[in-house]
Amino acid sequence: MKLWLVLAGNSIAFGGLLFLLSAGFSLIFGLMRIPNLTHGSLFMLGAYFAVSLIALGFGFWPAAVLAGVGVAIFGGLVERLLLRRLPGAELAQVLVTLGLSFMIADACLMGWGGDPIAIETPPALQGATYLSSIAFPTYRLAIIIIAVIFAIALWALLDRTRLGAMIRAGVDDPAIARVVGIRVSRLFTIVFALGAGLAGFAGVIGGPILSVYPGLDQDMLPLALVVVILGGSGSLVGSFVGSFVVGFLYNFGQAMLPELAYVVLFLPMLVVLVLRPHGLFGRAVS
Amino acid sequence: VKRLVIVIGLVLLAAVPFWVGNTYYVNIASQILLYAIFALGLNVLVGYAGLVSLGHAGLFGIAAYAGALLINSGSNHFVAILGALAVTLFAAAIFAILALRGTGLGFVMITVALGQIVWGVAYRWISITNGDNGISIATRPRPLGLSLATAPGLYWATLMVFVVAVAAIAIFAVSPFGASLRGTRDQPRRMTALGYHIWMIRFLAFVFSGFWSGVAGMLFLYYNQFVSPQVVALNASAEVLLMVISGGTGTLFGPIAGAALVVIIKNVASAYIEHWNFVLGAIFVAIVICMPEGLVPGSARLWRWGLAKLHPDATRAASAPAPRHESGI
Secondary structure (H helix, E strand, C coil): HHHHHHHHHHHHHHHHHHHHHHHHHHHHHHHCCCCCCCCCHHHHHHHHHHHHHHCCCCCCHHHHHHHHHHHHHHHHHHHCCCHHHHHCCCHHHHHHHHHHHHHHCCCHHHHHHCCCCCCCCCHCCCCCEEEEECCCCCCHHEEEEEEEHHHHHHHHHHHHHHHHHHHHHHHHCHHHHCCCCHHHHHHHHHHHHHHHHHHHHHHHHHHHHHHHHCCCCHHHHHHHHHHHHHCCCCCCHHHHHHHHHHHHHHHHHHCCCCCHHHHHHHHHHHHHHHHHHCCCCCCCCC | CHHHHHHHHHHHCCCCHHHHHHHHHHHHHHHHHHHHHHHHHHHHHHHHHHCCCCCCCHHHHHHHHHHHHHCCCCCCHHHHHHHHHHHHHHHHHHHHHCCCCCCCCCHHHHHHHHHHHHHHHHHHHHHCCCCCCEEEEECCCCCHHHHHHHHHHHHHHHHHHHHHHHHHHHHHHHHHHHHHHHHHHHHHHHHHCCCCHHHHHHHHHHHHHHHHHHHHHHHHHHHHHEEEEHHHHHHHHHHHHHHHHCCCCCCCCCCHHHHHHHHHHHHHHHHHCCCHHHHHHHHHHHHHHHHHCCCCHHHHHHHHHHHHHHHHCCCCCCCCCCCCCCCCC
């Protein structure tokens, strides 16, 4: 019984991490109509940035924020310098993100080597917290809290601010949004940088659990894909729910059928695809 | 004249082991041919159907794994090849049914996910696939008593399959079915209005494309006598897509040129630098941004553009507008 509860707790924590990763992915997909295949790489890049920053003497949290900002700037540059050159050619944009993901992966291998690097859990969050009689790692509780804070902040940004209204307009109908005077192409840069920054930040936050290693990008990207296919693109609620579904599937799959964890993970996605091609919370993408 | 060119080309290809001599280069030639088959198969989908798949390494790998498992469980090569191709056809049908739920980028995402499932199974289901260590097979087949154990032997066998593949895909492309497939790419609505069953056409094209991926996968298995999860990784799918795109989609010789290009660069690059993936990614980005229609048509376009700069009036009529690239949405 206790084991189940711990597993469920871990699933929620992992789901929170996935939310940080996939919210940006979903927004980028919703607005720009491209599955950003560098998203796993940005996650990994954030974690590696933090490794270097911590080695330079920064604390965990400043390193996490700085790494997130660094990855956001990188993402903004990618959008400005590369994706911007291919307006309207979504397929070409996807292929560029794919090519970039290989370059980032190899560059990280050159820069940080092939061995897994652990990121130390911040001292204040080490050890376990007792929830009634169950010991639960404090850090994972912190991840859940961070994810909830970010979910609320993102919701407020999208639902309560002018920028959010413009982004929603761009997701709903880019052509009309342009007509009413919204600079959709500038939104592209903002959303891409925001999504990249979130992914990079998530990479740092995930560091103490997952550590950083070559191939982390390839491990995380399919998870983000599944979340967005499950939840539907451009929907914050969808990626929130999808993240926790995937978090549970992944953790329980690993624990119960370790050899088939991937199948357990992807099977529900296939069922959703067959029944609701646009995801649980998504709308038809033209 | 066309026939003469084909015959001369075949003789030249068949004579490759004699004029290159060195086993290493013969092996590279075999690799080019087997990847050309793979790229030709993918091009049926990317070029003629306008559907971009990033999961074809999954089908390639399924054939290789199925073949390896059958051979190691004691069946003879004939049964193993048939069995592996049957399994691949079945897998391709399932892939097609699922992937065709989405269009455009949805299709791409689903194929990525399907490819990753195959990778996950290959990597994690250790009791069957031996995980990261992969599976080796001890022997190559001896069709009609001819030994494929040597590099030239395997090269000739690959060449024969290659010729069959090129012929089959050339016939496919000019057949009424090929024409209707291009119709579903360019004008899906009109095709529906004309009474074509678009889904079925795309489905059959997917399975046909998957079949050649499976054939290439079996050749790969015999070439390396080894298969590991590396074969089904996303990189592998991207590599073959690069072959198709770099050579020029929707043409018969584009994917062959692309396969030759990628295999040669890969072998040359890995002799000098460790980081092939970086080069692969860079070429990918460069080609997509600078020459979206592929190297062969792209170079032709630049050439025309250069001519037009020199003689603005003379070449205006000749410079046709560059082919538009539909993302299939």
